């Protein structure tokens with residue numbers, strides 16, 4: 099994601115810079131909020147009710163404004179090899195077995211997983227991720243103080259925003275020790291799935307077939323309703339929804355939604371999707387050398403389905419047979435080069 103693009107509104111103006119999710123953070127003072135014991139609720143100086151949820155999410159957003167506008171020396175999206183190493187060390191400390199894999203720059207301008215330390219035979223276990231690192235709806239809701247009925251996409255997207263915001267421990271943040279911050283920092287910053295597609299992109303894909311447009315619109319609609327859901331949860335009722343859509347502060351949230359859309363898997367008969375740190379660096383192939391399995395304890399196993407040579411990229415099948423769905427959800431096509 100182009101950092102320079104974040105600092106301006108779509109129309110080139112920089113008005114409403116301090117708004118995010120409709121809250122004017124230039125005037126926002128957390129110390130004004132107090133607990134009203136009589137009614138057992140949080141109120142601000144005008145005696146307006148402030149939901150706990152609104153507050154906790156607002157803390158992160160206030161921090162977001164700081165990072166992006168007033169303190170540019172923090173580049174929240176920069177990832178380097180050291181970050182990836184720290185991410186691996188963190189996952190191993192939680193019980194992951196990653197001794198045979200490494201994460202490097204791939205051919206698609208992102209990262210991929212590769213085999214290190216010798217070749218392995220068909221059927222071998224390549225890596226194991228403990229159940230505790232499979233991040234789903236319940237974890238996201240618990241962490242953010244949201245109801246379990248919060249839609250998957252919204253809760254996981256907010257969790258990623260929250261995780262990114264927790265990166266600098268010196269800043270105010272309710273989850274300073276957010277264990278996912280390393281993970282969030284290692285996620286790609288350039289992204290091309292449907293959430294970020296422009297009208298020109300849509301026209302290009304439209305020329306190749308209506309089903310591309312239909313799928314792209316579907317994913318965009320899902321992202322938009324996720325944004326609206328988040329607004330409905332935390333916005334004061336008198337502020338227009340269009341603020342978040344118009345304002346480039348929403349880019350970070352959009353990024354998080356795009357990440358969740360392209361990096362979550364379902365397992366077994368479950369309907370919801372999980373983020374799987376590190377395993378989600380596996381790229382897709384129609385002729386993969388690995389598959390993802392769950393064991394009886396819910397741990398995730400990356401198992402070789404062919405023999406794999408040292409240095410070879412580890413790939414899985416994303417199980418999306420339709421190219422239009424690949425374009426919409428993952429931002430790549432197996433049949434077309436796409437607009438440049």
Ligand SMILES: C[S@@+](CC[C@H](N)C(=O)[O-])C[C@H]1O[C@@H](n2cnc3c(N)ncnc32)[C@H](O)[C@@H]1O
Nearest residue numbers: 206208209286360361378379380381382428430
């Ligand atoms: C689950 S992530 C895989 C890891 C990703 N490459 C990264 O840098 O984090 C899925 C994203 O990887 C990229 N990707 C995966 N397989 C690909 C392929 N066969 N061709 C092009 N891009 C691919 C797409 O950007 C996709 O949205």
